[in-house]
Amino acid sequence: MKTYLHLIILILLCFSLASCSTTPARKTPRIELDAKSPKQILDLFKFIKKSDSKIAIEKKIDECITSRPFQVMFSHYNRSWNPNKLPKDSMKHMILSLKYEEAYKGHEHRVTNFMKPVWEKYYTNISLFEKEIDYLSKIDMNTLISNALNKANELLPRGVLIPDFYFFIHPNGRSNGFVIKNSHGLDFFQLPKSKDGTIDKDYLEMILTHEIHHLGLATLMPPELYDTKENTALNVLSMPIGEGVANKFINNAPGGCTSKVDSTRKSYYSNEVLVGWSDYNKSENKIFNKFIDLFNRAFAGSLTKKQFYTEFKNYWIKSRNKSRPRFYFLGAEIMGVIYQGLGKNACLDVMKDPTQLFVKYTQALESNPTLKQRCPSIPRQTVINSSSLIFNPKK
Numbered sequence: 192m193k194t195y196l197h198l199i200i201l202i203l204l205c206f207s208l209a210s211c212s213t214t215p216a217r218k219t220p221r222i223e224l225d226a227k228s229p230k231q232i233l234d235l236f237k238f239i240k241k242s243d244s245k246i247a248i249e250k251k252i253d254e255c256i257t258s259r260p261f262q263v264m265f266s267h268y269n270r271s272w273n274p275n276k277l278p279k280d281s282m283k284h285m286i287l288s289l290k291y292e293e294a295y296k297g298h299e300h301r302v303t304n305f306m307k308p309v310w311e312k313y314y315t316n317i318s319l320f321e322k323e324i325d326y327l328s329k330i331d332m333n334t335l336i337s338n339a340l341n342k343a344n345e346l347l348p349r350g351v352l353i354p355d356f357y358f359f360i361h362p363n364g365r366s367n368g369f370v371i372k373n374s375h376g377l378d379f380f381q382l383p384k385s386k387d388g389t390i391d392k393d394y395l396e397m398i399l400t401h402e403i404h405h406l407g408l409a410t411l412m413p414p415e416l417y418d419t420k421e422n423t424a425l426n427v428l429s430m431p432i433g434e435g436v437a438n439k440f441i442n443n444a445p446g447g448c449t450s451k452v453d454s455t456r457k458s459y460y461s462n463e464v465l466v467g468w469s470d471y472n473k474s475e476n477k478i479f480n481k482f483i484d485l486f487n488r489a490f491a492g493s494l495t496k497k498q499f500y501t502e503f504k505n506y507w508i509k510s511r512n513k514s515r516p517r518f519y520f521l522g523a524e525i526m527g528v529i530y531q532g533l534g535k536n537a538c539l540d541v542m543k544d545p546t547q548l549f550v551k552y553t554q555a556l557e558s559n560p561t562l563k564q565r566c567p568s569i570p571r572q573t574v575i576n577s578s579s580l581i582f583n584p585k586k
């Protein structure tokens with residue numbers, strides 16, 4: 192009876208005290224969903240096909256690329272460390288060249304070169320475009336977003352609140368998903384497809400989870416390569432964390448020297464990405480050594496922020512063939528090792544404080560002989576130096 196009484200008291204306390212809950216409810220962000228853009232571009236394509244007036248077509252293109260989704264897209268491509276990656280004129284002339292091939296000459300840029308065949312595919316196959324808009328209209332986006340929010344929250348430290356955000360789907364042809372400030376863009380042209388051509392909802396939910404996780408983590412580590420302002424060494428340590436977590440836990444990236452987080456699930460990558468990933472695998476020591484060297488130079492004060500951004504642009508964000516950038520692989524390996532050796536909480540600790548990156552990684556290797564044998568190690572002095580830094584994101 193006494194036991195029962197204790198149980199009843201405990202239950203009553205649990206109803207009255209929030210502290211009884213192991214996972215306190217988090218505030219649900221407000222999401223502004225905007226999926227109008229594909230229809231706008233479809234109408235533009237139809238207009239281009241039927242109109243004989245180049246001036247009228249240009250005006251219509253201007254209307255589209257000055258709409259909110261495309262404005263956000265331009266800010267995504269033209270980041271402060273690479274401000275001319277996608278000039279608006281290049282985009283305009285690429286679209287104009289769907290009818291007037293010569294319009295694009297002299298305006299070629301890497302991003303629009305990549306986009307052009309994708310836009311041509313849909314311009315020359317309007318019925319495919321219409322069919323895919325129809326598939327999109329049948330997806331319950333609210334449920335997908337809600338599931339993605341829950342999954343992203345599971346991988347964020349306590350206290351992190353995913354901010355309100357603008358979520359839009361638009362024809363892009365390059366980045367399949369991105370976040371910038373409080374906006375999340377998703378490429379209509381690269382929505383994941385099932386074998387029957389309809390949209391693969393599980394894959395789409397994974398993309399949403401990945402990007403929403405970035406939005407949440409950005410509240411701890413300000414964007415623009417987690418700019419910690421005064422200290423390049425902190426920037427270097429922060430670089431692999433966000434993509435590392437998102438790729439390892441959400442895309443379920445393969446190893447590397449560390450295994451998949453969930454061996455029962457596939458990795459959410461295209462075959463091209465997987466081929467590049469296994470190439471990275473073969474040069475894992477070299478990639479780690481480059482990263483250690485980058486940190487050592489930053490710590491010694493011989494790497495300015497500008498030099499860091501240049502190296503980021505020329506090496507870390509570059510990908511082998513059509514795979515993901517190198518720093519995604521590096522991050523996935525580091526976070527995978529920490530998870531395998533020390534568990535999820537250690538990964539959450541690193542998200543809260545990047546000065547713990549090498550410390551936890553090294554502890555993870557020490558705790559697991561297999562990892563220690565298979566994975567690159569970090570020099571002792573580098574670990575000591577990294578843990579002497581102070582991370583204060585509020586500054």
Ligand SMILES: [Zn+2]
Nearest residue numbers: 401405434437
């Ligand atoms: Zn990402």
